[in-house]
Amino acid sequence: MKFQFFKYQGTGNDFIMVDNRLEIFPKKDTKLIEKLCDRRFGIGADGLILLENDQNVDFRMVYYNSDGNESSMCGNGGRCIVAFAKQLGIIQQETIFIAVDGEHFARFTTAGLVSLQMKNVTTIQVASDYVFMNTGSPHHVALVDDVKSVPVKELGSQIRYSDLYGQAGSNVNFVEPLSETLFAVRTYERGVEDETLSCGTGVTAVAIAMNAIGKTTSNEISLLVEGGSLQVRFEKEGRNYTHVFLTGPATNVFRGEIDLATL
Numbered sequence: 001m002k003f004q005f006f007k008y009q010g011t012g013n014d015f016i017m018v019d020n021r022l023e024i025f026p027k028k029d030t031k032l033i034e035k036l037c038d039r040r041f042g043i044g045a046d047g048l049i050l051l052e053n054d055q056n057v058d059f060r061m062v063y064y065n066s067d068g069n070e071s072s073m074c075g076n077g078g079r080c081i082v083a084f085a086k087q088l089g090i091i092q093q094e095t096i097f098i099a100v101d102g103e104h105f106a107r108f109t110t111a112g113l114v115s116l117q118m119k120n121v122t123t124i125q126v127a128s129d130y131v132f133m134n135t136g137s138p139h140h141v142a143l144v145d146d147v148k149s150v151p152v153k154e155l156g157s158q159i160r161y162s163d164l165y166g167q168a169g170s171n172v173n174f175v176e177p178l179s180e181t182l183f184a185v186r187t188y189e190r191g192v193e194d195e196t197l198s199c200g201t202g203v204t205a206v207a208i209a210m211n212a213i214g215k216t217t218s219n220e221i222s223l224l225v226e227g228g229s230l231q232v233r234f235e236k237e238g239r240n241y242t243h244v245f246l247t248g249p250a251t252n253v254f255r256g257e258i259d260l261a262t263l
Contacts, residue, residue: 001260005036005043007253008084010076010114012197012227014253016043017084020050020062026260027062034068035263043258046189046196049077051084054098058091061099065191073101073136075200075246079114082106083250101136115247118204122240124212131209135244138170139205143215147176147184152195156188173202175209180216183207184224197227200246207232208241 003025006017016036018025026032027050036042050062061081065071078099085091086108094107105117118135125132131141140159144150156172159165172188185206187199203223210216211234220233230248234241 002257003260004255004257006084006087006255007043007045008080008250009227009253010080010198010200010250011225011230011248013074013076013199014045015074015077015080016045016048017081018048018050019084019088021053021059023052025050030064030068032068032260032263033064034066036258037064037066037068042263043256046192047071047074047077049074049081049084051081051088051090057098057103058095059085059097061097063100065189067191067193069191070100071191072138073099073119073201075116075118075136075202075204076198076248076250077200078104079106079116079200079246079248080250082108082114082116083252087252099136109247112249113247114250115245116200118201118244118246120240120242120244121208124208124239126213131205131213132170133205133208135201135204135208137201138165138168139202140165140170140172141206141209142172142174144174144176147174147186150174150186152186152188156195157193160188160190171199171202173199173206175206177210177215178224181218181220182222182224183210183215186226195226198225198230200230200248203230204232204244204246208234208244211236211241
C-alpha cells in the first residue's frame, strides 16, 4: 500500500504528517510506525501524527512517538498539525481540535507563527533539586549552570528510568537562566529516548517552573532550544496557571509518497 505523507518541523522537532480522514492508515501497527520514523531506514522523524475527522471539533490529532507507541500530548506536534490542517484547507486562521489531553484552541499570529493553547497547570511538585508537572505530558525540570555542557542523553535517561517516575517515566528538561525572561533549555524525550532539538510541552513546563520557583516574575517568557526559539505566556491565578499559550514556527519541509511494502 502506498500513501502520501508530509514532513513538518517546529524548531527542529520533526514529524511525519498523515491525512487519515479516510481511516486507511494502519494505526495499530507500532512496528510500522517505528520504521517510518527511523532516520536511516524510513522517512525519519521524532514522531508521527495522524489528522483525523471528529464530529465536534475541526479535527483530531493522534500522536505517536518514534518508538511507534501512541503517546501523550506533543506541543510542537500540535502546532505543526494546525499548520498542516491549514494547508489541507480544513481551517483558516483559528481552530479548535482535540488531542489525547482534550480540546485545544490555536491561531496563527500576524507573523505567521502558530500559537497553541496548552492545558491549565494546577499541580506543581517542587523539590530541592527539580520541579515536576504535567503540561499534557509529564516533565521533570532541573536547573543547571551551563546547559551546553550537560550530557542530556545520559542524565536524562537516568532520571527518566529512575524510581522517581516508575515504569511510565518522565521527560527531562535541563534549564539555564539567561535573564529574567530568557532561558536556555535542552530536553530528553521519553519515547524518542534521546535528546530532541525542541520540546513544546517541555518549554511550557520550564516557563511555568521558573515562575513557580521565583526565577522570573514575568508571564511572557522566551525559551532558547537547540532548534530555535519559542515563547510561552500564561496567566497566574493563585497557584494555578491558566490561558497557557505556546507560540513558535511550524514549517512544511517536504511531502512524498512511500510504499509500505518496502519497509
